Amino acid sequence: MLRGLKEEYNRVMAHVTRLPLFPLNTVLFPGQLLPLHIFEPRYRLMISECLAGGLSFGVVLIRAGHAVGEEVTPYDVGTTARIEQVDRLNDGRMNILCVGEARFKLTALRHDRPFLNGDADLWPWEPLPTAQAASRATQIKNLLTTYIKRLAQATGNQVQLDEMPAEAAPLANLAAIVLQIPNREKQELLSASTIDHLLDACIRVLHRENRALKIAAALPLAPHDDTIPFSRN
Numbered sequence: 001m002l003r004g005l006k007e008e009y010n011r012v013m014a015h016v017t018r019l020p021l022f023p024l025n026t027v028l029f030p031g032q033l034l035p036l037h038i039f040e041p042r043y044r045l046m047i048s049e050c051l052a053g054g055l056s057f058g059v060v061l062i063r064a065g066h067a068v069g070e071e072v073t074p075y076d077v078g079t080t081a082r083i084e085q086v087d088r089l090n091d092g093r094m095n096i097l098c099v100g101e102a103r104f105k106l107t108a109l110r111h112d113r114p115f116l117n118g119d120a121d122l123w124p125w126e127p128l129p130t131a132q133a134a135s136r137a138t139q140i141k142n143l144l145t146t147y148i149k150r151l152a153q154a155t156g157n158q159v160q161l162d163e164m165p166a167e168a169a170p171l172a173n174l175a176a177i178v179l180q181i182p183n184r185e186k187q188e189l190l191s192a193s194t195i196d197h198l199l200d201a202c203i204r205v206l207h208r209e210n211r212a213l214k215i216a217a218a219l220p221l222a223p224h225d226d227t228i229p230f231s232r233n
Contacts, residue, residue, distance in 0.1 A: 019058040019080070019104065020046045021116040023072045027186035028059040028079040028100045031170065032177045038094040042114040047083070047094060056080040056101060058120060061187050071116070076106040077123070077191045103190065125169055125195035133168040136199050140171045143206035148178065150213035169195050175202040179209065 022043065028034055038047050050057050058078045065072030081098040088094050103123050110117035128136065141164055152159040165171050176189045176198070185205070192198035 017119065018110070019118050019120045020050065020055070020113075021058045021060055021074065021078070021106075021109075021118050022046070022081070023060050023062045023065075023074045023116060025062055025183065026059070027061050027183050027190055028081060029173045029177050029186075029190060030079060030100045030102060031173050032079075032100040034059065034081060034098045034100065036096050036098065038096060044092055044094065046115040047086075047096060050083060051086065056082050058104060058106075058118065059098075059100070060106070060118075061183055071111070074106070074109075074116070075187055075191070077103065077187070078106070078120075079103050079190070125192075125198060128168055128195055128199075136203075137166065137168040137171050139203060140168065140175055140199065140206070143203060143210065144171070144175050144178065146210050147175075147206055147213070150210060150217065151180065154213055154216060168199055172198045172202045175206060179205060181205060181209070 022036075026034070038044055046057060049055070057080070059081050060074035060076075060078035062072045063075050080101040082101050083096050083098050085097040086094055087096070103125070104120040105123045106118045106120050108119040110119070127133070144164070148159050165174060172195065176186060179186070179189075179202075189198060189201055189205075192201055
């Protein structure tokens with residue numbers, strides 16, 4: 001597993017010195033699937049260049065500004081995205097499916113292309129020692145299983161629990177992906193300096209969210225009153 005991750009990081013490293021950036025209102029983690037609808041001309045150009053060169057691009061959360069039609073300021077930690085599927089539409093738009101690869105840290109932003117670029121260094125989490133990782137992985141797995149079940153009960157959705165990763169780092173990434181928390185908090189998880197800090201943060205947030213879901217499930221439902229209309233403004 002670690003050898004495979006190292007080879008993947010080395011493959012991406014060749015494209016990281018200068019990285020095309022896609023600022024979004026979402027946080028991408030390694031291993032996460034990300035569908036995107038590409039319609040702005042600048043991002044059509046960016047994706048076309050990535051496809052032609054077999055390149056990855058960087059997904060970064062927007063810190064200031066808006067995603068469409070103007071320049072934005074992103075956070076400096078993001079994740080490279082590899083394009084897995086492309087559906088080209090007749091008018092030049094594209095629907096693409098990407099997967100998160102490797103975490104990176106921006107060292108500079110470049111505005112010399114129609115789309116944002118950045119100088120970036122890969123910033124992978126170092127693996128934990130085997131003995132320590134095993135106990136943390138078990139803790140994360142138990143908390144995440146409880147969270148998924150309680151979230152399904154709260155939303156009324158059926159959730160299929162597939163086999164979870166055995167290692168602590170992929171489990172922490174999975175927890176960060178699944179957690180229904182604000183993007184600011186997700187960015188803090190992605191920016192954790194070490195895998196140990198990421199695990200601690202995921203465990204803390206899972207405890208908090210599990211308590212909140214448990215309390216919510218115990219509260220009586222508010223009675224419905226047809227005489228009080230909802231505002232549609």
